[in-house]
Amino acid sequence: MDEQYDEVPEAAPTPPVARGAALPEGLAPAVEALPGLARVAASAWWHTTEWGVRTSARAGRRMARAVADPTEAAALARDATEAATVIGGLARSVSAGVPLSRALVSAAEWLDELAEPPQPTNGRDHPAADTMASLRQRGAELLERSRDVWSTDVGHPAYERILDELAPDEARILLLLLQGGPQPSVDVRTGGPIGMVNSQLVAPGLTMIGARSGCRYLDQVPSYLNNLFRLGLVWFSREALRDPMEYQVVEAQPDVLAAVHSVKFARIVRRSIHLTPFGEDFCRTCLVDEGADAAAFPEHGLPPETDAGEPPSHT
Structure with missing residues (x-):
């Protein structure tokens, strides 16, 4: 009964970690260095951020550009490296005696910034391409209506x-x-x-x-x-x-x-x-x-x- 624990007892794997993808090879040692509860929280934060980055990549078509654009591929790799750096910093903060709650809040702020959609900076983003696609779609819809013999359009749209x-x-x-x-x-x-x-x-x-x-x-x-x-x-x-x-x-x-x-x-x-x-x-x-x-x-x-x-x- 007098036994003292130097660290928080290790918690069982939580659903977010169990369902998430494996942590990157370079990130796993930093997470493992955390106490049990902090490790669970850090893993959950990583998988949440990973999902956010994937969603932003799909919305901004970053993955598609990264395939053909080395600059965009490097930007994605840099974002992942920065995320790993945040987790490593969290481990060092907790080891240095920073309260766990404060360290997690600081890490969350950095991860939120990384999850924000990237802004066009290198001139390779082409909003005109989206505009052209939209115009072609409207043109196709217009031709479809022209073939509709039951159309009741009256007067020119102008x-x-x-x-x-x-x-x-x-x-x-x-x-x-x-x-x-x-x-x-x-x-x-x-x-x-x-x-x-x-x-x-x-x-x-x-x-x-x-x-x-x-x-x-x-x-x-x-x-x-x-x-x-x-x-x-x-x-x-x-x-x-x-x-x-x-x-x-x-x-x-x-x-x-x-x-x-x-x-x-x-x-x-x-x-x-x-x-x-x-x-x-x-x-x-x-x-x-x-x-x-x-x-x-x-x-x-x-x-x-x-x-x-x-x-x-x-x-």
Whole structure:
């Protein structure tokens, strides 16, 4: 009964150690040097950390890179060596008289740091590859839906994004173009004898679209039209409308008259603004009632295959 024990009695193998893989050859002596309870705790910590490293390796694809990348393989080996160093330090701390609980806490902090997923540092991690794989997957899903004869998709998927990028005045302009048809537009250029040789643009793209559509901010109409062109909803034709009467009111507007009177000789070039086929479908899908008769809307011209459909500029 007076027998004294110099060390904690050795505990029976616990489930975590019994189920875990064998400790590394270089790590086993350090663990065996610990007292019984500390040895059990250290082994459990090692297997927990080993599981964490394996999980991080799978999540970060470190193992796959290590096969082909010597640098990554060396990094994995370094992590294992550091883990063994922590366990060895735990044994030395306990042998030097550091309380077991404090030594285990310190070891746990180091092991937690080792279990953290590695950060890309050598430029060999390729997030772009994951992005490309995701895009290919989405492309495959898109083609799969295209083969689905029972698909009930309505409207282009870009319509939702376009609605987020439209101002209220721009919706009014689109509705005018859909219901009122192509709209007249004029350029004012220099004329006379000199204009026959070298005509200069005085004022481009003057219209009554803002007033006719009820825009709130008339001075923003050129910007509105540029945005609608950017979204692929309208295009600008170099051709005039068939009915010349469409231009009489436009050419009598103050801004057109001011541009004409700003030069000694001036001439007016008649043009027009149309919805693109994409813009027509967008307007019919998003801006009018579902039961609206598409045949009742005026016809728009098709945009050319050249850059002639671009918005007017000051050049």
